[in-house]
Amino acid sequence: MARRGKKKGRPVSGWLVFDKPVGMGSTEAVSKIKWLFKADKAGHAGTLDPLASGMLPIALGEATKTVPYVMDGAKIYRFTIAWGEARSTDDLEGHVTATSDRRPSEADIRALLPDYTGLIMQVPPQFSAVKIAGERAYDIAREGEIVDIPAREVEIGRLDLLDCPDENSAVFEIECGKGTYVRSLARDMGRDLGCHGHIAVLRRVEVDPFVADDLVTLEALEAAAAEARPQGEPGEDGRIVDTRPDKERFAALDALVVDTGAALDCLPEVAVSDDAAQRIRLGNPVIIRGRDAPVEASEAYATARGRLVAIGAVEAGMFKPKRVFTGR
Template sequence: MNPDETQIRQALSGFINVLKPPGMTSAQVVGRVRSLLRGRKVGHAGTLDPEAAGVLPLMVGKAARLFDVLQDKQKAYIAEIAFGAATDTQDAQGTVTETGRAFPDEAALRAALTMFRGDLLQTPPMYSALKRDGRRLCDVARDGGSVALEGRPVTVHALELLGMTNRQGALVSVRCSRGFYVRTLCHDIGQALGCPAHMRFLLRTQSGVFTLDTARTLEELKEEAEREPEGLPLLPMEAAVEHLPWAEVPAALEKPFRNGVPLRLHALRLSETPPEGAAVRMRSGGELCAIGVREGDALRQRTWLAE
């Protein structure tokens, strides 16, 4: 590798908004993009199930340090609920565990949706990547085991019926917090209506600042990589956290802040006064250098991003 190529690779830190197709794992999508970036470090900011499609933000280089910040953002989906059968995985890939033909009408479904808005306790599915005693729940389930699961606090910010389908189903849109399982929502809606149900299809339309209308297919990325010898253009790291308030770090305080010394609020130029515990974009010389968090009357470094 020549020096110029090394410099190009070192400069690659940012995000790519990928339109994940159904039939691929999130890890396979990461592998495809990593090859286009000549082995550069790539990770995803929130997995999608293999048969799901839609927005899959990829973090390149130092952008991976923003993973925790991105996970706190809302996500939006369109899902198809299939009535008449429940499955062990709560989606169309599972084994049918219950059938029924008491299909709900539109009025009954609209009424049921009101039960699933706001702050809820949701019991996660056994077929998930959550761990118990060091083992993934899906591995326990595949071995024939089961675990008593407790509900976890989640928030549904919006849940709307888009329409009924002609195959005993319905399309819904949902905007939710992290850790929410849309397939469990589909299953639970069926239970509330007295009709077994599962999720037939899932499309993620938004993940934080990343939206469906700006997502690029793998084919588009491949063509772009072939046209651009210097590599794929990336969304700057700051663009992914531009919703956060910012604070300008004086040059004299940058090194102490990097070494873990909290900075008093009165010593900083702020876009606004952040509430307790809020994340803040820390800027130095007009460039993003870190993510801070408010603790009392100071900002503490949470994630260092500059070289």
């Protein structure tokens, strides 16, 4: 007997800018959203710790081809550092490893901020996804071993002190580049201030190019998903067969999705005709025309009637596709 192929999901494509709640892991969030949308493919653009909340951009379908561009985008976090304790995970999840009775003044904190702005060297937390000799650092740390993680360069565009609600904590906002660990920042600032510190609250506010208005909460998702549940009378086997077309059934959910091309705002856009789009989708280069068309670009994206066609390069006035999109 021939094996039945695994049922594929819907060919939905775009970005769901999820407002991840505290306690939910990034992988769990992707699985939840993939299931709600009945999507054939999904992935996230940058892990967000379970104890953190906020923006977790999740790519559906063909949007997974644009994940690297969102991963490279600047990120904004708002966070609270609790002074007086160092923790094994550099946040509330870990056990206390050191304590101090000293507390920094607001002036001490502000004087330290320039040291954590610009290009700095940072050692990721012991409990992190960084690979050491092929193993994740957190797997080694969970076995009780001290992980020797080399420092790496990260870029911090700005670090602002927002509030000092009491002597035991301070609230900050940071704009930073790819690979920055806010937990490491809390650890290192506590060390430099001589009082120890760890993350008590962490929220990712933005991931370029997405903004707060793009955020979709779990409650909004579940409300929209309720409209996609099968409707009608159950058959003899007790199952309900929904005869509505998917476009109608999933309309409320699909309305929450941001267009795939939004992830490519950092690249020049090349508008092409329908005929040229067809040639590009077959992998063929095309001559681009127009007063504003780039003559040379290491990366650009082509659109036809506002729909994403491909990512490629422009060489001598010709667009050469590297990754094509079906436009579904």
